[in-house]
Amino acid sequence: MTARARLCAYAHLVLRITDARTGELVDATPARRGLTRVEAHTRGFDPTNLRVLLVADLLVRALELGGTPVWALLDGERDLPELRAAGAALGVRPFEEGRDAGPGLGEAQVLHVVSEGGATPDGVRVAVAPVHQEGLGGDAPDATGLPAPNRPTEPTVLRLALLTHPRSSPLRLDQAALDEAAGTLERWRGAVAAWAHRPSRPIPDTVRVDLRTAWEDDLDAVGVLRVLRAVEQDPEVPDGARFETYAYADRLLGLDLTRALGALA
DSSP: OOHHHHHHHHHTOOOEEEETTTTEEEESOSSTTOOEEEEEEEOSSSHHHHHHHHHHHHHHHHHHHTTOOEEEEEEESSOHHHHHHHHHHTTOOOOEEOTTOOSTTTOSEEEEEEETTSOOOSSEEEEEOOEEEOSOOOSOBOTTSOBTTTSOSSHHHHHHHHHTSOTTSOEEEOHHHHHHHHHHHHHHHHHHHHHTTSOOOOOOHHHHHHHHHHHHBTOOHHHHHHHHHHHHHOTTSOHHHHHHHHHHHHHHHOOOTTTTTTTTO
């Protein structure tokens, strides 16, 4: 695809999401800039339900980046204070109480984020596969939902580990997955801090299109991460453009990739 064709495609991008009821892609925003309600349905406090909340957060971020106003709600059966605390630790934005919420604000679309085999509300359902913990035994879970001593020292490590696999695929969460996420996060934050000292450069048009194409296509966070890895390795991308690319993508990913800014000053 030529650069011009990519830009034309970018101009017409609309977030599309798989409706678990039919398996078909649907527009997440059928009415241009109409209010969309995103409601996360949880059944307790564990990594699977935390993944549901994280996917809902990612959906809210993607919609807002596209200019869509969003009403974010959390409808949980139990353990809501613990789940909210864990979500806050992972950088999830605040969700309002969703139980028994009616149409209220006249939203044009309602998107329900549910765990596989969980709630079956009317409307578009975004299904999230379970998380299976392996080899993470220890003390009682903390605010991340993981037991000590295996939990990561920083909750954002868990966020990246959960984003590294498609939401429709069961995720095996073990120490190796957490270690890999921790190493990636440390490397990227160090690189972003170093790139910030280079002359600023705009995000290459093709890279911007690749990023938006990934997250507008069924909220493909794995695809966004793939683009970042490619930018990291591409010798043709100036360091200043790498910085802008990572800062822009982090508006969706929520990994606090600019945290180390100033550390190398």
